[in-house]
Amino acid sequence: MNFVPLQLLIPRAAASKGFSKEFKAISVCSAFESILPEVFAGHPTIKDEVKVRFFKDGVLTVGVSSSIVASEIIIKKQKTLSLLNEKLSKSTTPLVVKDIRTTVY
Numbered sequence: 001m002n003f004v005p006l007q008l009l010i011p012r013a014a015a016s017k018g019f020s021k022e023f024k025a026i027s028v029c030s031a032f033e034s035i036l037p038e039v040f041a042g043h044p045t046i047k048d049e050v051k052v053r054f055f056k057d058g059v060l061t062v063g064v065s066s067s068i069v070a071s072e073i074i075i076k077k078q079k080t081l082s083l084l085n086e087k088l089s090k091s092t093t094p095l096v097v098k099d100i101r102t103t104v105y
Contacts, residue, residue: 024095025055028088032060032097035083039076051105058098060084063105070102 029052040046049065050073064070073080077100088095 027091028055028060028084028095028097031084031087031091032062032080035080035087039080039083040072043072053103055097058096059101060097060099061101061103064102065105067104070104073100073102 032052033047036046036050046069049069051063053061053063055061062073064073080100081097084097088097
């Protein structure tokens with residue numbers, strides 16, 4: 001009997017039920033949250049100040065607690081995009097994030 005890894009089954013199941021866009025968005029949001037501490041190593045409370053809003057058409061929109069945090073995100077955008085796309089390229093459903101936008105909440 002052949003076993004198929006679970007990480008391959010979930011994207012297939014999501015696609016078969018029409019949830020592939022949502023599954024991709026969840027993957028992008030999760031990957032972004034996991035790289036935040038690496039990108040903002042000197043800022044230990046960054047996870048409290050940045051909340052992922054949504055991912056649509058290659059653009060990740062994040063809510064931030066202040067315009068200062070928004071500026072930090074913009075300054076480190078290229079590094080963030082590079083790390084994020086590198087992480088996503090290793091997943092079972094490769095995705096590309098083209099841009100990161102911020103909104104103050």
